[in-house]
Amino acid sequence: MNRPNPYLNDHWHVVAGNEAVASGQPFRTVLFDVPIIIQRLADGLRVTAALAPEKPLPVLERYGFIWTSLGTPMPLFEIPEYDEADRRNMNAGSLGVAVSAPRAIENFLDMGHFPYVHTDILGAEPHTEVKEYDVEVSAERGEVLATRCRFFQPRAATSSAGGQEVEYVYRVPHPYCSVLYKSCPSDENRRDVIAIFCQPVGEERIVAHMLQSLIDDVSTITDMRRFQQTIFGQDKPILENQYPKKLPLDPRAETPIRADKSAIAYRRWLSQMGVNYGVIPLVPRVADV
Amino acid sequence: MITLYDFELSGNCYKPRLLMSILGLTYETVPVDFYPGREHKSEAFLKLNPFGELPVLVDDGLVLRDSQAILIYLASKYDKTGQWYPLSDPAVLAEIAIWHDFANRITATASAARLGLSMFYDVDIEAAQAGAHQLFRLLDEHLWFGEREGRDWLCAPSHPTTADIACFPYVALSEEAGVPRQDYPAIRRWLDRVKRIPGFTVMSGVFPAGPAIEA
Numbered sequence: 001m002n003r004p005n006p007y008l009n010d011h012w013h014v015v016a017g018n019e020a021v022a023s024g025q026p027f028r029t030v031l032f033d034v035p036i037i038i039q040r041l042a043d044g045l046r047v048t049a050a051l052a053p054e055k056p057l058p059v060l061e062r063y064g065f066i067w068t069s070l071g072t073p074m075p076l077f078e079i080p081e082y083d084e085a086d087r088r089n090m091n092a093g094s095l096g097v098a099v100s101a102p103r104a105i106e107n108f109l110d111m112g113h114f115p116y117v118h119t120d121i122l123g124a125e126p127h128t129e130v131k132e133y134d135v136e137v138s139a140e141r142g143e144v145l146a147t148r149c150r151f152f153q154p155r156a157a158t159s160s161a162g163g164q165e166v167e168y169v170y171r172v173p174h175p176y177c178s179v180l181y182k183s184c185p186s187d188e189n190r191r192d193v194i195a196i197f198c199q200p201v202g203e204e205r206i207v208a209h210m211l212q213s214l215i216d217d218v219s220t221i222t223d224m225r226r227f228q229q230t231i232f233g234q235d236k237p238i239l240e241n242q243y244p245k246k247l248p249l250d251p252r253a254e255t256p257i258r259a260d261k262s263a264i265a266y267r268r269w270l271s272q273m274g275v276n277y278g279v280i281p282l283v284p285r286v287a288d289v
Numbered sequence: 290m291i292t293l294y295d296f297e298l299s300g301n302c303y304k305p306r307l308l309m310s311i312l313g314l315t316y317e318t319v320p321v322d323f324y325p326g327r328e329h330k331s332e333a334f335l336k337l338n339p340f341g342e343l344p345v346l347v348d349d350g351l352v353l354r355d356s357q358a359i360l361i362y363l364a365s366k367y368d369k370t371g372q373w374y375p376l377s378d379p380a381v382l383a384e385i386a387i388w389h390d391f392a393n394r395i396t397a398t399a400s401a402a403r404l405g406l407s408m409f410y411d412v413d414i415e416a417a418q419a420g421a422h423q424l425f426r427l428l429d430e431h432l433w434f435g436e437r438e439g440r441d442w443l444c445a446p447s448h449p450t451t452a453d454i455a456c457f458p459y460v461a462l463s464e465e466a467g468v469p470r471q472d473y474p475a476i477r478r479w480l481d482r483v484k485r486i487p488g489f490t491v492m493s494g495v496f497p498a499g500p501a502i503e504a
């Protein structure tokens with residue numbers, strides 16, 4: 001069985017939504033092919049590998065989700081906006097998807113599919129062009145950043161009154177997590193925050209945990225969840241039909257039309273960090289030869 | 290005004306949405322936080338439907354549960370063509386009842402496997418998938434022989450009925466249940482025919498028909 005390299009292993013990984021784990025009811029899930037158990041006890045959360053119940057794993061509750069690690073986790077990335085008092089923070093759902101984590105991140109970064117997959121919501125013909133944008137990779141901060149991404153959207157959010165040109169910033173602050181900031185229909189000076197945290201169940205299966213941190217004092221949580229689930233429900237069959245399910249890191253593996261600028265940067269960054277799980281590495285693994 | 294208590298990712302909720310779109314009915318949606326909120330098990334919702342299931346349709350003070358019952362009601366009351374649920378044809382009504390029951394069996398297998406895989410319902414996923422394949426084999430044969438006899442739909446009439454609406458969603462979503470359809474060519478052709486019904490609408494996870502291929 002392929003094991004994550006130390007860089008990947010020494011991260012916090014999401015394993016459940018806060019509310020999925022009730023006290024008195026052990027919650028079972030899987031991380032990197034390792035079955036784990038999460039319990040909410042009187043003195044806090046306890047996470048263990050199912051096969052080593054006496055040895056607690058590190059645990060963190062943040063952004064409405066529970067995180068653990070099979071290694072020695074470096075600090076979790078910051079989303080400072082999450083703590084702003086007037087934001088509506090919600091878990092928009094934790095959905096099982098038959099895809100690798102890097103494929104799901106790459107789809108999250110891709111604006112090109114909006115008019116075709118999220119027709120009349122996040123895009124519409126003839127507004128299909130992905131305009132020029134900027135990408136930078138900060139290896140020491142461990143983050144890919146795409147800025148000045150613009151796209152015409154018929155219905156950018158639950159709170160939208162009509163179509164608008166929307167500006168996005170995408171962060172990839174973790175090999176399996178991405179955070180986007182998009183123009184907020186109800187306040188032009190602020191940005192809505194939507195994040196996808198991928199739990200690697202196996203190399204080709206994830207739980208996609210979705211966070212929304214929105215400026216919207218009108219819509220109900222149910223409405224705002226429904227909006228995001230409608231979008232993700234459209235992506236799901238696309239993700240599950242990706243072939244190969246693992247993300248190829250060889251730049252020649254797939255045509256540059258599909259792997260656009262931010263995807264190329266993301267793949268290169270994964271390669272540099274030696275990420276080896278959920279991907280087809282540039283240098284074949286000895287076991288694969 | 291018709292009101293539908295609805296969850297976007299539910300195939301059973303999609304059935305009334307689909308029929309109402311085809312019939313050109315306007316209705317109001319009350320979103321229910323089925324997942325992750327489990328709102329359909331809340332005290333307030335259980336007052337509406339003690340079974341704790343979606344969908345629920347309210348019309349003129351009448352509260353209905355069960356997607357097939359809702360289809361029967363909507364077609365009988367609002368379909369001016371009288372084709373979707375032909376009240377004056379006992380043989381067809383009986384046929385439709387058979388396929389409405391079949392639709393519930395699809396819910397118990399294909400939909401259960403999908404809920405197990407995507408929303409972590411406690412189901413025996415492999416057993417549910419095997420059950421779905423058994424049903425799909427029967428459905429494919431029925432449709433394949435139908436095509437030989439010039440029958441395009443699940444029941445005898447030359448037009449679709451509520452039976453086709455009831456069986457469509459979880460067959461169309463079966464890939465998400467880990468139940469691929471490559472061995473069921475007649476099912477694939479039938480899905481495309483349903484997608485070309487005037488007024489057809491999609492849900493998340495179901496794609497519109499591709500361009501028609503002339504035979």
Ligand SMILES: N[C@@H](CCC(=O)N[C@@H](CS)C(=O)NCC(=O)O)C(=O)O
Pocket residue numbers: 299300301302329341342343344354355356357393396
């Ligand atoms: N026979 C019913 C079945 C409805 C049903 O199973 N609904 C699902 C949603 S698609 C549900 O509410 N299940 C309750 C649960 O699984 O918690 C129908 O056709 O409407």
Ligand SMILES: [Fe+2]
Pocket residue numbers: 107113117118231234235
């Ligand atoms: Fe998408």
